[in-house]
Amino acid sequence: MLQIKNLNKHYGKKQALFDFEMTFKNGVYGLLGPNGAGKSTLMNIISDNLAPDLGSQLCWNGTDITKLGSKFRRKVGYMPQQQALYDNFTARRFMMYISALKGISTAVAREQTEYLLSEVELHDVMDKAIGGFSGGMKQRVLVAQSLLGSPELVLLDEPTAGLDPKQRVIIRDMIHKTAKDKIVLVSTHIVSDVETIADEIIIMKQGRIAANGTVEQLVSVLPHERRTLENAYMLHFPEKNTAGGAIDENSSV
Ligand SMILES: Nc1ncnc2c1ncn2[C@@H]1O[C@H](COP(=O)(O)OP(=O)(O)OP(=O)(O)O)[C@@H](O)[C@H]1O
Numbered sequence: 001m002l003q004i005k006n007l008n009k010h011y012g013k014k015q016a017l018f019d020f021e022m023t024f025k026n027g028v029y030g031l032l033g034p035n036g037a038g039k040s041t042l043m044n045i046i047s048d049n050l051a052p053d054l055g056s057q058l059c060w061n062g063t064d065i066t067k068l069g070s071k072f073r074r075k076v077g078y079m080p081q082q083q084a085l086y087d088n089f090t091a092r093r094f095m096m097y098i099s100a101l102k103g104i105s106t107a108v109a110r111e112q113t114e115y116l117l118s119e120v121e122l123h124d125v126m127d128k129a130i131g132g133f134s135g136g137m138k139q140r141v142l143v144a145q146s147l148l149g150s151p152e153l154v155l156l157d158e159p160t161a162g163l164d165p166k167q168r169v170i171i172r173d174m175i176h177k178t179a180k181d182k183i184v185l186v187s188t189h190i191v192s193d194v195e196t197i198a199d200e201i202i203i204m205k206q207g208r209i210a211a212n213g214t215v216e217q218l219v220s221v222l223p224h225e226r227r228t229l230e231n232a233y234m235l236h237f238p239e240k241n242t243a244g245g246a247i248d249e250n251s252s253v
């Protein structure tokens, strides 16, 4: 269980997160919000790659994550929004390399590399250089690496960005399948990525939680004929001409 309290984050004078509070239990959490809402900042902090403001509390099963240090980081799988891939590495070698960084034994790494790359439908090309992969294939390698070492907490920052509908479905199914017995936090601009698989949705707006709950709870405030998550999301972004986030399936982010 991950418990977050009084989480604030300033970048200089700019405040990106305001008193964020949330308790994450096993399940899939869909993190929605327009550009600049604070999604990546939140994931960077949870993955212990970015320090929050003093006084912020993040506890893993009751213990502060800063006290747990590497013990906590070993439980985390993270796919950052921007990540460099080694173009001259093959997919297999990249997975083995990340495994080594995570301290996973070679035997386990081999097995998991085969399994995870099959799951993202890259088994046939695992010995080809990543440099020749399409954007979607690279994205799938990155999702696969986040699951190495059977993490208990998985953070996926826009795993479906730039993917075509079929590839998005592959990623969505994989998240759904691997989400058992772990906490999975997925940020996206595409409501349909998480609508059917998330146990809970968190809608962020300007560094604050605008709404959270199950899809059912979030749509329950709408008239029956308008009960979609997309409509529930748009309730929080009524301003005209301001992008409430590219939540249309056809728009890219
Ligand atoms: N390194 C930084 N220095 C200064 N400001 C930053 C930095 N990183 C993020 N910010 C600001 O913090 C706010 C939250 O940014 P963040 O990247 O967390 O949003 P996001 O929800 O992930 O957006 P997107 O959907 O575009 O990825 C934004 O106003 C952004 O400009």
Ligand SMILES: [Mg+2]
Pocket: 039, 040, 041, 081, 157
């Ligand atoms: Mg982001």
